Amino acid sequence: MINGSGFEWQESVSQLINVLQRSDFAASFLNSIKAISDFDSAVIMAYGVGPTPKILHDQLDDEYKDAFYDRYLKGAFILSPLYQSYKNNANGFFHINDAAPEGFFDSEYHQKYYCYSGLIDQVFYLKQFGAGVAIVVSLARTRKLPPFSRLEKMALKSIESIIISLVAKNWEKLANDEYKFCDYLNKAFENFGRSVLSKREKDAVNCMLRGSSSKSAAREMGISTETERSYRKTIYNKLNVCSHSEIYHLFFKSLEFADRGEDCDPLSLLWHSAKISH
Template identity: 30%
Template structure:
């Protein structure tokens, strides 16, 4: 795809000399900028901070699509998303999903049960540091019929990263205040305590009442993310055999025999 310079310049004009814009305005500017460079089917922008539920800033989905890509995602599956874990790790830049996904992600139950519903050929994302521990991820998605982003288009998107970062930092300021407001609203609605230690990783809370040890919790969390036993062993510095023993013990404790049942039990905690 050749660069549409006229469309590019039209997209840049609103960014010049303007005060902070609304979410939809900023999202539209990003979409128009990207459309002048490459072809894509959807745009979605989330803000992440720690283990908080992501804030949806902008998307181009219709009502039915938004249920899958946003509403269902925010309800719990985001905790297993490679993009979420990359944001938590503080990595910034432009990445393809397949660069970030664990070694068994595309054969995991999470991928089969949730991600395949999106029917995407590929998702790429700009990970931008918005300050105060907030990462804004601006995703471009291509459907199966459109196909993955060619190498030349991905290289072009990489060159646009400084402009995308400037757009985010200029127009999405003080996002940490939105997360704090969300926490306060949750406490008012009885969804959390006004004080006390919050889990470092929200996924830990899922298994707390099921009497899993911290080691078992760490392993099961990685299993659901799509890591193989070998990958888990390397991440936790234990043997593959030890990983398998812990996994069998967890299945026995929970009275389950498959990853399908494990994921179902996991997601029920968010209902």
């Protein structure tokens, strides 16, 4: 579903230059990319300018807006391949398969957020500004369209440098230090369970929450799959859960306490609160 021609894309870029840093830039920017390949769900957001992503522009179907604003922005973003790519200082163009860990499409995150959002495929451009600030341009397809073809991904990759340059120029002010805030939710992710788990068990939990399979987590941690699975059993016992799904639920419940202190384990605060309420 490659659209238009190279000439149409060049024409749209020349028009974009005229609207840089204007309020209508974002919409024109996304529409110009459709001259290369179509999509029906798009979001431009900034990471690192607040405790949650700052939405700069969205083109979301009303049917799926709740999944984004009520789930993604309220904590699910921490586990997303896009956010993890940002934390790993990635730059450029990516397909979801390139960014997601092995096992992601069978993970709780994929089932509880990604599928609920209606997305069947996704590509994104990521521009790091430094000072912990980055812009991500997410282009996705819901069930109304087929997945991106190999040729479409190649076409979108071919305009990577132009897209990144336009993003850098239009949102360059976001790199200013005045926009930086403490990322409580990211701290909550780092601290979740640390009051009861060993460092290696914490590493295993982080991999599980990001959707990694045992094999993928073991490779990331530099251990055998059997050792990683033994960590999972210990984690289940220490957290008093019986499944990956329950850990996922426990993590999101603990985010209610994410702003109580940078060095606190939100899980211990959740458990303490539960004792008091009883």
